[in-house]
Amino acid sequence: MPSDADFIRGLCEPSPACDHAAMAKPRSRVMIAATVVVLTCAACGSDDGDPGDHRGRDTTGPLVPGRDARDVRVVDCAHVIAELPAPSDGFTTHAGDVALSTDRRLPTSSSGDEGPGRKLFAKAGLEVRAGADVEIRVEGDAAIGWGSPALPARVIHGPRCAPDTAGVSWVVVPGGFWVDEPRCVTLVVRSRGEEARARVPVGADC
Numbered sequence: 001m002p003s004d005a006d007f008i009r010g011l012c013e014p015s016p017a018c019d020h021a022a023m024a025k026p027r028s029r030v031m032i033a034a035t036v037v038v039l040t041c042a043a044c045g046s047d048d049g050d051p052g053d054h055r056g057r058d059t060t061g062p063l064v065p066g067r068d069a070r071d072v073r074v075v076d077c078a079h080v081i082a083e084l085p086a087p088s089d090g091f092t093t094h095a096g097d098v099a100l101s102t103d104r105r106l107p108t109s110s111s112g113d114e115g116p117g118r119k120l121f122a123k124a125g126l127e128v129r130a131g132a133d134v135e136i137r138v139e140g141d142a143a144i145g146w147g148s149p150a151l152p153a154r155v156i157h158g159p160r161c162a163p164d165t166a167g168v169s170w171v172v173v174p175g176g177f178w179v180d181e182p183r184c185v186t187l188v189v190r191s192r193g194e195e196a197r198a199r200v201p202v203g204a205d206c
Helices: 004-008 029-038
Strands: 070-074 082-084 091-094 098-101 120-123 126-129 134-138 142-146 153-157 170-173 175-179 183-191 194-202
Touching (some): 098 194, 142 183, 175 183
Antiparallel strands (some): 082 170, 091 098, 098 126, 126 170, 134 153, 134 183, 142 175, 183 194
C-alpha cells in the first residue's frame, strides 16, 4: 500500500466532485488520507513513483498511438477509497457491475497535460460491485483512468476487490476522464459475459 507521503504529494484545492465517497466508511487510516487527497486531485499531475513499483497499473501494454498513456491499466484494490451498500444517487449501473455518473454534465478543467486527447480533465468516481472482474473501454479520442494516481488509458480492468465490511456491496475508486474538448464520451463496459454502452457527458450533454 502506498505510504502517506505518496498521498500527500498530490494534494491540491478541495472539490465536492466526489463527496459521496467521503461519506462511506474508510477502509483504513491510510485510506482516510487517500479520500482527502486523491478524490480532490485525481488530475493534479501524477508521479509514477518508483519505476519498479507496478502496483495498480499494467506496465507491459503497448503505448496508445500519439500518446504516452498505455493501452491497458489494472486498478489495484489498494486504491479503493470507500465502500458502499449500493451505487450512489445519480449513478447508473452498466453490465450489472459498474456504476457511473451519467445523468449530469461533468465539469472539466485544465489537466496541465498538453498530450493529444488530454487537455481537459473531469473528475468522476468509479463504483464497482465488490468482487466483480470488469473491463471498461473508451471509444474515440479520449482517455480514462481510475486509481492512485489516476493515469490515462484506453482500457481499464478491475478492481476485483472483496469488501472489508459486512453489508458492503460496492467499492469506490477515484479518477475520471481526459478529453481535448467537452464531449459526450462513450464507454464499453464488460462484466460476467455482459456488455453495455455508457454515454458520459464530459463537459457537454449527450
